[in-house]
Amino acid sequence: APDSDDDALDSYLRDRGHREPSEEADETEVADMAQRRESRASRRSTGADDNDDVGDGDVAPLDLYGFPLRALDDAAIKARARCAETASRRSKRWQAYREGKPLPDDLSHEQTRVSRPDGALKTLMRKGVPHDLRPKVWIAASGAASKKTRAPRAYYKRLRSLPVEKAVRDQVDIDLVRTFPENSGYNTEVGRETLRRVLLAYARHNPGTGYCQGMNYVGAFLWLVLRDEEMVFWVMVCLLDDICQPGVHAPDIRGTISEYRVLHGLLATREPRLQRHFEKTETDLVMIASKWLLCFFTESLPPESVARVLDAVFSEGFKVWFRVCLAMLKLNESELLKCDSLPDTMQLLQNSFRRMHDADALMRFAFKRVKRFSRSEIDTHRATVRDVIASEKEEREKMDRERRKIRDEREAAKAAREEEERRARE
Known part of the structure; x- marks a missing residue:
């Protein structure tokens, strides 16, 4: 049929x-x-x-x-x-x-991809991987299997034995009990301890990033699908290190801020009326919907819709994330145009994402109703964003220097007055 x-x-x-x-x-x-x-x-x-x-x-x-x-x-x-x-x-x-x-490896790695997936497999994954095959397909397509093979022997086991900062351990322990509290598969001693080991191992693997809130939901969802602790770690490494842009989960989430600016740029060329409305109402999506990226939709969409998005992400790369965001914004455009405050916009989007149980319709809309864009267009937006951020940083530093100069001049003038008054008293 x-x-x-x-x-x-x-x-x-x-x-x-x-x-x-x-x-x-x-x-x-x-x-x-x-x-x-x-x-x-x-x-x-x-x-x-x-x-x-x-x-x-x-x-x-x-x-x-x-x-x-x-x-x-x-x-x-x-x-x-x-x-x-x-x-x-x-x-x-x-x-x-x-x-x-056999399944080809590294389908989603835009920088390291040797060959693109054949059209049939790409179409299959876009239309959804069967639940029983997701562990096998995600491990292969994400590049986790090949990354594990290339890593030093017993790499994950050795990571688990290394020390980690107390602040990281404490934050992980706090977030473990906050993660999917109603889920019967994760919310057990085995589930929580597994996630704890994975998150601490990742913090040791990538000390520049360490641990960032949001990773707990990503790791827990991967565990619910894969049920293999070490492969959860490797798939997570591929998703966060290779598929996502650098800095998305950095302490200052600079990568997340940059990607949302790219999203606004794509929105301006596809739904300009909505982007103008966001500018008029001073709506910055990173302020109200950062979980879309930090948690990779796991705290926003219903689980099967999340899995369908990841099916396509592991096959086609990060641009799928942009497509899904644009699809949800376009689907809700008429209602969003009526929102004149950040709380109203945030509530509308939260409700819309939570009710998106029709994964087929979501993916169809994302790939057929959202105007096509290439990786080169995304790269162009990213380059523009980098330039803007660099310019903003330079402007902030200039203003800081001017403020310091004014402060120093005031302090010098005050010291001179005090010295003059002291001499007058003598």
């Missing part, structure tokens, strides 16, 4: 305008059944007690990642059922990889 991406997108856009409960009882019942099947599969995979007699009021159903499914409206239930059906059909196309067909 042909893919139903266009139908899925059309259905999603219709549902956005009609969020009232559906009168189609039979369709809702089918969607509810699909949701329950997904929950039961997840509970079995996480070792939870699969008890079909538990009432909806007692235990919330879980998704494939161990997150409770609560307060889903009719549109979300339909979207999840639609995506689950599509994923089941597409899963058959991956059978060759289940049977041992």
